[in-house]
Amino acid sequence: MGIVERKERDREEMRKLILSAAQKLFLANGYEKVSIRNIADEIEYSPATIYLYFKDKNDLLFALHQRGFVQMVEEFRPLLLISDPFERLVEMGRSYIRFAVENPELFDLMFIMNAPMDTLEKKDWVEGDQAFGLLVQVVQECMDTGVFRKHNVEATAMMIWSAIHGYTALFLRKRLGMFPECDRQTVMDDGFTLFCQTLRHGL
Amino acid sequence: MGIVERKERDREEMRKLILSAAQKLFLANGYEKVSIRNIADEIEYSPATIYLYFKDKNDLLFALHQRGFVQMVEEFRPLLLISDPFERLVEMGRSYIRFAVENPELFDLMFIMNAPMDTLEKKDWVEGDQAFGLLVQVVQECMDTGVFRKHNVEATAMMIWSAIHGYTALFLRKRLGMFPECDRQTVMDDGFTLFCQTLRHGL
DNA sequence: CAAACCTACTGAACACTGTTCAGTAAAAAA
DNA sequence: TTTTTTACTGAACAGTGTTCAGTAGGTTTG
Numbered sequence: 001m002g003i004v005e006r007k008e009r010d011r012e013e014m015r016k017l018i019l020s021a022a023q024k025l026f027l028a029n030g031y032e033k034v035s036i037r038n039i040a041d042e043i044e045y046s047p048a049t050i051y052l053y054f055k056d057k058n059d060l061l062f063a064l065h066q067r068g069f070v071q072m073v074e075e076f077r078p079l080l081l082i083s084d085p086f087e088r089l090v091e092m093g094r095s096y097i098r099f100a101v102e103n104p105e106l107f108d109l110m111f112i113m114n115a116p117m118d119t120l121e122k123k124d125w126v127e128g129d130q131a132f133g134l135l136v137q138v139v140q141e142c143m144d145t146g147v148f149r150k151h152n153v154e155a156t157a158m159m160i161w162s163a164i165h166g167y168t169a170l171f172l173r174k175r176l177g178m179f180p181e182c183d184r185q186t187v188m189d190d191g192f193t194l195f196c197q198t199l200r201h202g203l
Numbered sequence: 204m205g206i207v208e209r210k211e212r213d214r215e216e217m218r219k220l221i222l223s224a225a226q227k228l229f230l231a232n233g234y235e236k237v238s239i240r241n242i243a244d245e246i247e248y249s250p251a252t253i254y255l256y257f258k259d260k261n262d263l264l265f266a267l268h269q270r271g272f273v274q275m276v277e278e279f280r281p282l283l284l285i286s287d288p289f290e291r292l293v294e295m296g297r298s299y300i301r302f303a304v305e306n307p308e309l310f311d312l313m314f315i316m317n318a319p320m321d322t323l324e325k326k327d328w329v330e331g332d333q334a335f336g337l338l339v340q341v342v343q344e345c346m347d348t349g350v351f352r353k354h355n356v357e358a359t360a361m362m363i364w365s366a367i368h369g370y371t372a373l374f375l376r377k378r379l380g381m382f383p384e385c386d387r388q389t390v391m392d393d394g395f396t397l398f399c400q401t402l403r404h405g406l
Numbered sequence: 407c408a409a410a411c412c413t414a415c416t417g418a419a420c421a422c423t424g425t426t427c428a429g430t431a432a433a434a435a436a
Numbered sequence: 437t438t439t440t441t442t443a444c445t446g447a448a449c450a451g452t453g454t455t456c457a458g459t460a461g462g463t464t465t466g
Contacts, residue, residue, distance in 0.1 A: 003433095003434075007442085032317075035422080035423060035424080036423085036424060036425085037422090037423080037424090045444080045445085046444065046445045046446075047424085047425085047445090048425085048426080048427085048444075048445060048446085049443080049444060049445075051424095051425070051426080052443070052444075056424075056425075057424065057425090111373075111376070111378055112315070112372070112376055113376070114235075114376060114377070117376070117377040117378070117380075120377075120380070124380055124381075125378075125380035125381065128378060128380055128381055129380075129381050132381050142406075147406075148406040149406060151397060151406070152393065152397075154382075154390075155390060155393045155394050155397055156397060156406065158370075158390055158394045159366070159394040159395075159397050159398050159401070161369070161373070162366060162367075162369030162370045162373060162394060163362070163365060163366035163369055163398070164365075164369070165369040165372060165373055166364070166365030166366055166367070166368040166369030166370075166372065167361075167365045167369075169315070169368060169369065169372040170314075170364070170365060170368055173314070173315055173316070173317060173320065174317070174320040174323075175314055175320070175328075175331060177320075177323070177327055177328035177331055177332075178327075178328065178331055178332050178335050179357075187357075187358060187361055190355065190358045191358050191361045191362040191365060192362075194354060194355075194358055194359060194362050195362050195366070198362070198401060198402065198405065199401065199405060199406045200405050200406070201405045202401065202402060202403050202404045202405040203345075203351040203352060203354070203359065203402045203403070210413090217414095238451080238452060238453080239452085239453065239454085240451090240452080240453090248415080248416090249415065249416045249417075250416090250453085250454085251415075251416060251417085251454085251455080251456085252414080252415060252416075254453095254454070254455080255414070255415075259453075259454075260453065260454090407466105408465105408466090409464105409465085409466075410463100410464080410465070410466085411462105411463080411464070411465085412461100412462085412463070412464085413460105413461090413462080413463090414459105414460095414461090414462095415458105415459085415460085415461100416456105416457105416458085416459080416460100417456105417457100417458090417459105418455105418456095418457095418458105419454105419455085419456085419457105420453105420454085420455080420456105421452100421453095421454095422451100422452075422453085422454100423450100423451075423452060423453100424449105424450095424451085424452100425448105425449085425450095425451105426447105426448085426449080427445105427446105427447095427448085427449105428445105428446100428447095428448105429444105429445085429446090429447105430443100430444085430445080430446105431442105431443090431444085431445100432441105432442085432443085432444100433440105433441085433442070433443090434439100434440080434441070434442085435438100435439080435440070435441080436437100436438080436439065436440080
């Protein structure tokens with residue numbers, strides 16, 4: 001009796017169809033300018049149909065948010081091969097910033113927007129945990145190999161994440177108006193380099 | 204002929220009335236849940252009236268955003284009396300975080316939300332420039348007195364701002380789910396302390 | 407003082423939004 | 437073949453930001 005299995009497959013495919021259409025529209029026009037009706041039009045179904053596959057708009061956004069993490073982990077995977085832990089840490093930071101610049105809408109959804117986190121609320125944030133785990137691990141190695149002094153690992157990881165995230169958050173939300181437009185990305189890169197130096201020798 | 208002056212005063216007062224009502228509602232319910240109609244109801248005028256005083260909703264949000272900066276500068280003023288530049292820098296950072304935690308909605312509007320920056324676009328961001336200027340100044344003093352090595356001042360100031368901003372941005376947008384709720388603020392404070400140490404001696 | 411003008415304001419509308427639900431046609435099970 | 441289940445939709449609801457013709461009342465002019 002393969003019917004229920006086929007139905008399940010169909011259902012999963014419909015979810016993917018919706019998500020792909022949504023992603024396409026979101027990345028093209030920004031999250032604020034895409035409505036459920038737009039997505040429905042794109043896949044040539046009624047708006048109500050989308051609600052058979054997603055609880056509400058936030059649920060849909062959360063699914064895209066998860067996709068974003070899959071993509072990000074994919075891009076980070078090669079970095080895990082770098083043997084020197086500090087060098088690996090630096091490259092992870094650089095990739096974080098690059099990911100934000102190259103996929104601004106997706107990054108926004110993953111780390112800045114409120115919407116996807118509202119669906120979570122109580123439950124815990126598996127993707128976040130995993131990604132943060134990667135960072136904690138590399139920081140731990142830096143301490144083990146004597147690159148960093150021994151501190152609370154999680155607090156240290158948190159400090160590094162925040163420092164790097166700060167650039168991206170200010171950049172994406174247009175708070176770098178004090179720098180000429182053309183310089184903004186350079187400012188971020190230079191700032192990051194300076195931060196890496198500071199980690200090793202202080203300011 | 205004081206009539207035109209009185210009209211001007213009336214007009215200014217109406218703007219204040221609208222802004223105060225808006226601020227009250229926004230701080231109570233969050234920006235996403237307050238509509239122009241809600242604000243109009245609060246001041247017992249028609250919604251259309253608000254458009255005689257503000258171009259659109261973003262314009263109104265931008266006015267509140269400016270108010271936020273006035274309030275923030277007010278809270279920062281006493282810190283400028285601290286003579287030791289590094290100590291002053293540390294206290295400024297601590298105040299930034301405190302301001303974010305104590306006025307989450309306002310801080311969000313000032314440093315995270317898209318809406319108020321959309322009205323700016325071309326023009327430059329005076330409030331941001333000023334606030335950043337304060338930071339640049341204290342960093343410069345830290346370099347002059349030999350607390351920091353000499354680097355590009357603006358890049359250094361930017362690095363420090365980003366590092367501190369990162370905590371607030373992740374905290375306010377609920378990306379600290381990997382820590383138990385009760386610890387989140389401690390994590391921020393400990394992280395900040397660690398960052399200050401790192402600035403002086405490296406990690 | 408009366409007539410003209412101007413200004414502040416409003417009701418109603420427009421084109422949207424997310425979301426729900428009764429109803430329908432087709433597929434699956436009996 | 438009949439019954440049941442499933443997938444889908446049109447239409448509606450209650451809300452949003454925004455615009456605009458129309459009006460009442462204060463201000464200026466003849």
